[in-house]
Amino acid sequence: MTLAMFRVMALELWRDRGALVMAFFLPPLVFLIFSAVFSGTTGENIKLRIAVADAAHTEGSRRLLAALTADPSLRAEPVTPQTYAEVRRQVRSSQADAGLVIRADPGAEGSPIVILADQTRQVAAPLVQARTQQVMARAMPDVLLARTVRDIGPALGDLTAEQQDTLKMAQKEARDDAAQGKPTDAQQSMFAREDVAGAKKGGGTIVYYAGAVTVLFALFSAMHGALSLIDERRSGIADRIMAGRAGMGPVVTGKFLFLGLQAAVQAGAIFLTATLVYGTPLLAHLPLWCVTTAAVSVCSGGLALGLVSVCRTRDQAQMLSTFVILVLAAIGGSMVPRFLMPPWLQAVGWATPHAWVIDAYQAVLWRDEGPDTLYKAWLVLGLTGAIGLMVAQITTRYARR
Incomplete structure (x- = not known):
């Protein structure tokens, strides 16, 4: 009996060629996708988008700006205009993962460089600081040395003329070593950090994961519900319905x-919990949240029905839906923030509904943006759901057991 049951299940899988391919082809493919997603999240491989502004316009600031833009480990781009406000705007709107401003006035804390980061990407700030320190150590160690001497000056007293000459010689040697590619150990913290939104507002990370969980469970539930199309086809109910005037x-x-x-109800439950527990400002943005949630609902329902309708058996549908949900969640940012992924994978992520859903909810509840920004996400999600629904309507019309 044991061998007979084994043989029956093996024959069923062998005869269902679609399920057979999905069972043994999709797992290695999922592995390749996940390895590409998560291998790029280590500190050495992350390439952050950095908005850079030089407000000092000195010889040293120009050297630092040139070194940052030329460094292959960063995607540093000078903003136009070269102002603090423009850097802040790009970071707040997610056009950049972090910002760096070389200040003309070091401020009360005496830090000539300020790093701006969004609370939803807090890890970006220390990474930018570490990379910038590495760039400065390679490209302008003389500036670091002068900064170190200036900082310890009050404890040592004024430098004598001979000591000043020695300092100038040491700066020249450090600059020459950097030009020749020789290593240097000169390091000194010259940084101040600032969040682009008030700390009390908080919740940026909460909004991010509320959106990520919403789209993930919307698709899970929709895929499970859409499997009833397969059950109705196998039981013959679909044939009886199609015999009628209205069809399927x-x-x-x-x-x-x-x-x-x-x-929509799931999204409401998730964001209501976020509001009660973490103070997410849902009520203040309720109209835009409702439109965004409606777009998510249309997308998840249409996409699930479209995918399931093209499958011939329940095994195929279950395997395909699991594969699609896992891959879209990984690439779209539901499992790991997209800014930690390789640049090419971040671009691919915009082909997933997850990226649009997460960004739309953040735009509503975190960045306080309006319809002029959100309409793109609404349009993409709505079209995705409409196309999926159309595929399901056409496919079920000609489906047979």
Whole structure:
């Protein structure tokens, strides 16, 4: 009996060529995708987008700006205009992962460089500081040496003329060593950090993961509900319905409406919890949140029905839906923030609904943006759901057991 059952299951899998391919082809593919996603999240491989502004316009600041833009470990781009406000705007709007401003006035703390970061990407600030220190140590060790001497000056007293000459010679040697590619150990913290949003507002990370969990469970639930299309086809119910005048069209539309409503209720539960526990400003942005949630509902319901409708068996549908959900979640930012991924994978992430959903909820509840920014996400999510629904309508119309 044991061998007979083994043989039956093996034959079922062998005859279902679609499920067979998915069972043994998709796992290695998922591995390759996940390895690409998570291998790029180590400190050595992360290439952050940095908005840089030189407000000092000195010889040293120009050297630092040139060194930062030329460093291959960073994606540093000078902003236009070269102002603190423009850097702050780009970081707040997520056009840059972090910002760096070389200040003309070092401020009360005496730090000539300020790093701006969003609370949703807090790890970006220390990474930018560490990379900038490495760049300065390689490209301008003489400036670091002069900074060190200036900082310890009050404890040592004024330098004599001979000591000043020695300092100038040491600076020249450090500059020459850097030009020749020789290593140097000169390091000194010259940085101040600043968040682009007030600390009391907080919740940037909470909003991020609320959006990530919302789209993840919306798709999970929608895929599970859409499997009823396969069950109805196998049981013969779909054939009886198609024999009628209306066909399967109303059935698919009804399922779409239910799955959409289910996703909206799930989103409401998640964000209500975030509001009660973490103080997420949901009520202050309720109209835009409702439109965004409606777009998420349309996307999840339509995408699930479209994917399941093209499968012939339940095994194929379950394997395909699991694969799609895992891959979209990984690439789209539900598992790891996208700014930690390799640049090419960040670009690919915009092909997933997850990236658009997370960015849209952050735009509403964290960045206080309006419809003029959100319409792109609404359009992409709505079109994705509409295309999926259309595929499901067409496919079920000609489906057979």
